Amino acid sequence: MFSAAHGADKVQVGHSVELAGRGHRLLITLTGSCLADTIFTARSVPADRILVAMVAVGEGPELGDAFGRALSDRQTGQPGAIVIERDDGFIEVDSGDYLGGWSDRDTWALERAPGRVLDMGAGAGRASLAVQERGQDVVALDVSPGAVGVCRRRGVKEVFLGTVAELAAAGGAPFDSVLMLGNNLGLLGSLERAPEALAALGAVLRPDGVIVGACIDPYQTDKPVHLAYHECNRRAGRMPGQVTIRVRYQRLATGWFDLLWMSLNELGEIAAPAGWRVTSALPGAEYRAVLARN
Ligand SMILES: C[S@@+](CC[C@H](N)C(=O)[O-])C[C@H]1O[C@@H](n2cnc3c(N)ncnc32)[C@H](O)[C@@H]1O
Secondary structure, three states: OHHHHHOOOEEEOOOEEEEOOOOEEEEEEEOOOOOOOOEEEHHHOOHHHEEEEEEEOOOOOEEOOHHHHHHHHHHOOOOOOOEEEEOOOOEEEOOOOOOOOOOHHHHHHHOOOOOOEEEEOOOOOHHHHHHHHOOOOEEEEEOOHHHHHHHHHOOOOEEEEOOHHHHHHHOOOOEEEEEEOOOHHHHHOOOOOHHHHHHHHHHHEEEEEEEEEEEEOOOOOOOHHHHHHHHHHHHOOOOOOEEEEEEEEOOEEOOOEEEEOOOHHHHHHHHHHHOEEEEEEEOOOEEEEEEEEO
């Protein structure tokens, strides 16, 4: 079969063969007892021990719902690494336990999120499920179709696929609290975008509603690679903790987007002109904070 496909009947296992002019690569893997460095002929290996996959060559990762696909796979017992790629080339495996993880700090946050709750950037819905268990109404909102599907399958009763602005446009009852766990206060994005993001959250909240969230304090590190990134940001006129990243999972990548890691003080300074103030906080490298209107 290989000779018909690419003009040779011998392929080194673990290597790939480019199909001339087609922009694709043929990947061949042997399973079972076959040795990985064997030169084999197609006829010498049982068909059920050969896995063949076609991947595009030179096109990089496929743009898509990397985070949602990873959550869906995890939900069906197929765990795989989620990789965060920063625009300076720094990569890191995301160690978040999005399906099962919970901490005392998250409980602290939940206890400060009364009434009807919007779980902003719900992921696999761990916060929404905890809110439901407390007997409160909650809407799990996420821009990832995969994440929203996982929330639904895990039993979150109300889900919304889209942005907060789209939810506001769709109408519906106002919320008493917005929850932004999993460091989702970072979704404020940048110094420039934060006022618009806070206004969108304000638009779905009652006047006395609160935002309860988590965020990374970027200054609680001594790693040279991060300090150099901060410095680069300063020189470019950005806040030190603004990171441009994309999420990678297998061959998928999201588009590039910005998160804003800020100290508690910076959060207060950014929130104030938009009419918000920090009313209580649990300080730390991954702090929790409550914001209310002035
Ligand atoms: C780090 S995960 C946190 C998930 C969850 N809050 C938790 O604590 O497990 C961030 C989530 O935010 C979602 N997200 C990113 N940008 C968003 C936006 N602009 N609006 C709503 N959700 C967003 C992502 O799809 C992802 O599911």
